[in-house]
Amino acid sequence: GAVVSQHPSRVICKSGTSVKIECRSLDFQATTMFWYRQFPKKSLMLMATSNEGSKATYEQGVEKDKFLINHASLTLSTLTVTSAHPEDSSFYICSATDGTNSPLHFGNGTRLTVT
Amino acid sequence: QKEVEQNSGPLSVPEGAIASLNCTYSDRGSQSFFWYRQYSGKSPELIMFIYSNGDKEDGRFTAQLNKASQYVSLLIRDSQPSDSATYLCAVKPGGYQKVTFGTGTKLQVIP
Numbered sequence: 390g391a392v393v394s395q396h397p398s399r400v401i402c403k404s405g406t407s408v409k410i411e412c413r414s415l416d417f418q419a420t421t422m423f424w425y426r427q428f429p430k431k432s433l434m435l436m437a438t439s440n441e442g443s444k445a446t447y448e449q450g451v452e453k454d455k456f457l458i459n460h461a462s463l464t465l466s467t468l469t470v471t472s473a474h475p476e477d478s479s480f481y482i483c484s485a486t487d488g489t490n491s492p493l494h495f496g497n498g499t500r501l502t503v504t
Numbered sequence: 505q506k507e508v509e510q511n512s513g514p515l516s517v518p519e520g521a522i523a524s525l526n527c528t529y530s531d532r533g534s535q536s537f538f539w540y541r542q543y544s545g546k547s548p549e550l551i552m553f554i555y556s557n558g559d560k561e562d563g564r565f566t567a568q569l570n571k572a573s574q575y576v577s578l579l580i581r582d583s584q585p586s587d588s589a590t591y592l593c594a595v596k597p598g599g600y601q602k603v604t605f606g607t608g609t610k611l612q613v614i615p
Contacts, residue, residue, distance in 0.1 A: 395547075423603075432607040433548070433592070482547045490536045490555065490596070493603055498547040 392416055393485050395496025402473055402503055410468045410499045412483030418463040419485035423493065424456075427480045439466050473503040507531060508595050510606035518614050523580040525609050527593030530574070536596040537569055537576045541589045542608065548592055552578065583613045 392415040402408050412422060424436045437453075439445040439460035447453045455477075457469040466485075470477055480500050484493040508529045517523045525539075536555055540548035552567040554560045554576065560567045566579040576595075580587055593606040 433605050435602070438602060480545075492536075492538050492550050492553045493594070494550065495540075495547040 391487075391492075391494045393419075393483065393494045393496040395483050395499060397499055398497055399500045400502070402501070404474055404503055405472055407469055407471045408473055408501060410470075410481055410483070410501075412466045412468070412485065412496050414464045414485045414487075414494075417485075417487045419466070419487060420463065422460055422466040422483055422485045424458060424466075424468050425482045425484065427482060427498075429480075433482070436468075470501065473501070475503045477501065478503045507604045508593055508606040510591075510593050510609045512607060513610040514612045515609055516612045516614055517583050519583060519585060521583050523583045523587065523611055523613070525578040525580075525591050525593075525611065526575060527577065527595075527606055528575045529593075529595045529604075531595065531597050531604075532571075532574065534571075534595045534597050537567070538594040538596070538603070539565075539567060539576075539578045540592040540594060540605075541587075542592055543589045551591075580611075583611075585613045585615050587611060588613045 394413045396411050422439050425433045436451045437445045437447045439458050441460050441463050445458035460466040482498040484495045510527050539552045542548040554567040554569045564581045568577045590608040590610045592608045594603045596603045
């Protein structure tokens with residue numbers, strides 16, 4: 390149980406375009422989803438927290454107009470990287486939880502390369 | 505001050521030995537504690553979670569929690585080369601959803 394599906398797993402896009410990443414909880418209702426990014430050999434960096442039906446809460450230093458997060462249902466959250474630039478190239482990972490004390494379950498991640 | 509601290513390692517152990525990974529946290533109100541394993545280039549996967557003081561065992565893994573001393577540890581018995589990965593300690597404060605991760609300890613199991 391507790392499967393989180395993330396798509397796409399890998400995407401290459403040109404500078405200036407937008408990329409959408411989907412995160413779905415397959416067998417549970419995710420009250421909260423989190424988006425992380427991770428640079429090579431670095432630790433996870435929380436970007437934002439999203440609750441179903443409400444606006445995402447962004448961490449300090451994360452541009453909300455650049456990283457658009459939508460949590461439209463209890464099983465789906467999306468992250469859109471708008472006007473992507475090479476410095477946005479990174480590993481983006483979503484996670485979800487179904488309760489206050491429940492563990493986070495992670496998607497497989499999306500490796501974004503902006504050329 | 506970091507909220508969750510781990511030794512970055514690498515921690516090298518021979519195959520078959522016990523690997524001991526430690527984590528300390530600063531928030532005394534923390535309620536939930538998790539260990540994740542992350543292979544290079546992959547996303548973290550949950551190994552263990554523990555909520556109460558004491559030990560919790562699952563196969564070759566044992567999580568230990570000591571709230572008075574504010575530390576949580578993970579023991580891996582009969583370590584295998586496939587256990588070589590970075591192990592992330594994660595702590596969730598009571599009443600909040602946001603989980604704080606340590607920077608991880610890299611474990612190398614030498615065949």
